[in-house]
Amino acid sequence: MGDGCLTEKAHWENRWKRIREPKEIQRDTKHAVNSELVKIFDTYLPQQTGLKILEIGGAPGQFLAYLAKEFGYSAHAIDYSTIGCDKMREAFEIANVDVTIYNRDIFGDLSDLPSFDIVFSMGFIEHFSDLDSIVGKHVELLKKQGILLLGVPNYRGISHAVLKRLAPRKLSMHNLETMDIKNWESFEKKYGLKMIFKDYIGGFNPGRFRGCENRTLKNVLIRFFFKIVRIFITDRFASLRRFNSIYWSAYLFGIYRKV
Numbered sequence: 001m002g003d004g005c006l007t008e009k010a011h012w013e014n015r016w017k018r019i020r021e022p023k024e025i026q027r028d029t030k031h032a033v034n035s036e037l038v039k040i041f042d043t044y045l046p047q048q049t050g051l052k053i054l055e056i057g058g059a060p061g062q063f064l065a066y067l068a069k070e071f072g073y074s075a076h077a078i079d080y081s082t083i084g085c086d087k088m089r090e091a092f093e094i095a096n097v098d099v100t101i102y103n104r105d106i107f108g109d110l111s112d113l114p115s116f117d118i119v120f121s122m123g124f125i126e127h128f129s130d131l132d133s134i135v136g137k138h139v140e141l142l143k144k145q146g147i148l149l150l151g152v153p154n155y156r157g158i159s160h161a162v163l164k165r166l167a168p169r170k171l172s173m174h175n176l177e178t179m180d181i182k183n184w185e186s187f188e189k190k191y192g193l194k195m196i197f198k199d200y201i202g203g204f205n206p207g208r209f210r211g212c213e214n215r216t217l218k219n220v221l222i223r224f225f226f227k228i229v230r231i232f233i234t235d236r237f238a239s240l241r242r243f244n245s246i247y248w249s250a251y252l253f254g255i256y257r258k259v
Contacts, residue, residue, distance in 0.1 A: 004129030007173045012081040016059050019087055024095050025066040032241050033202035033251045037151070041067065044197055044255050045147070050074055051117040054141060056106055057124035059084025061091040061099070067118075068097045076116065078102040106137050116141055120149030126178040135187040139258060148193065148256040154179045154200060157247030159208065162226070166219055167211045179252055193256035202250035203241030206230040 029035050049072030055064040058077030068075035075097060079085055085103045092099040102113065119142045128134040138148055155163055155171060156179050163171045177183050181198065188195060206226035212219050 004133070006127050006129060006175060009080060011173070012059070013083045016081055016084040016087045019060055021090065021094070023062060024091065025062045027070070032205065032238070036201040036241075036251075037063075037253065038066075040197060040201075040253065040255070041070075045071060045118070047071065052076060052114065053118040053120070054078065054116040056119065056121040056138060056141075058101070059088050061088035063120075063122050064088075064099070065091050065095040065097055068092075068099070069095050073118065075099040076102070078104060078106060078110075078113075080105045106134075110141065113141060115143040116146060117143055118147045118149065120151075122149075122151040123153060125150060126152040126174045126176075128178075129175055131175065131178050131183060132187045132190055136191065139191045139193075142258045144258055146258045147196075148258060149254070150184075150256075151251060151253045152178050153208070154246065154249050154252050156180065157245070158204070159248075162209050162222065166209060166223060167213050169213055170211065179246075181246065181252060184254060188256070192259055194259050196255040196257060198254040200244040200246060200249035200252050203243060204248040205250035208250070 025034055025038075027038055029038065045067070051071075051073050053064065053067060053073040054076045055061070056078055058064055059079045059081055061077060064075050064077055067073055075092070077085075077088055077099060079088065079101070080103070082103060085101050088099065088101055104110075119138045121138065125131065125134045135150065138150070142148055153174075155174055156176055160171070160176065181200065184198065187193070206229045209223055209226040212223050
């Protein structure tokens with residue numbers, strides 16, 4: 001995959017290989033970010049059966065399966081990981097939903113693909129150094145007046161400070177500039193996108209600090225501290241998740257219309 005990709009294909013093949021069974025997203029999910037996303041989908045997405053929806057970097061497919069099942073969309077996905085595509089098929093079998101999967105590189109020849117009513121990616125664009133370029137690949141596949149959804153984890157602020165110590169290799173695979181909401185203005189203007197929704201969501205998520213690449217005593221204690229924070233503060237006071245900022249929120253999400 002070209003245009004400044006910060007990860008190797010082998011990384012994704014290994015990651016998807018470790019997934020035993022893709023989990024299906026439920027409307028009543030307790031996951032803080034997913035719960036917020038479900039509410040946003042219900043508020044802003046068209047309730048029109050048969051619309052063609054494409055997920056870019058679709059593996060393992062939970063969000064696409066959810067949207068196809070709940071909204072009656074015609075599901076399509078593109079991913080260059082062969083194992084990832086296999087996991088997607090499993091996810092759709094579990095959800096009992098049909099899907100068309102394109103096992104190819106987003107920067108390859110896509111001239112045979114149709115245009116889509118909705119194009120989206122969740123946790124994809126942050127793996128590229130050129131934000132405008134990768135968003136442009138989404139826009140190319142979108143019909144005029146179509147809807148674009150973009151979501152990225154937020155590793156700035158508190159998360160950056162912690163992950164820089166606990167998981168520097170993981171952090172290096174992400175372009176932190178994609179996680180600054182102000183930087184999205186560049187591609188909004190470049191591609192003439194009309195913003196429908198754009199904000200940080202999910203509140204603070206200490207659960208993302210479970211990984212520890214360098215298990216020094218200090219790092220193990222830091223990870224244990226955030227585990228305690230999650231159990232005794234974040235989970236018990238879920239209302240705190242309503243407060244969002246670039247400095248601590250778990251996710252950045254936007255919805256646009258191509259005009």
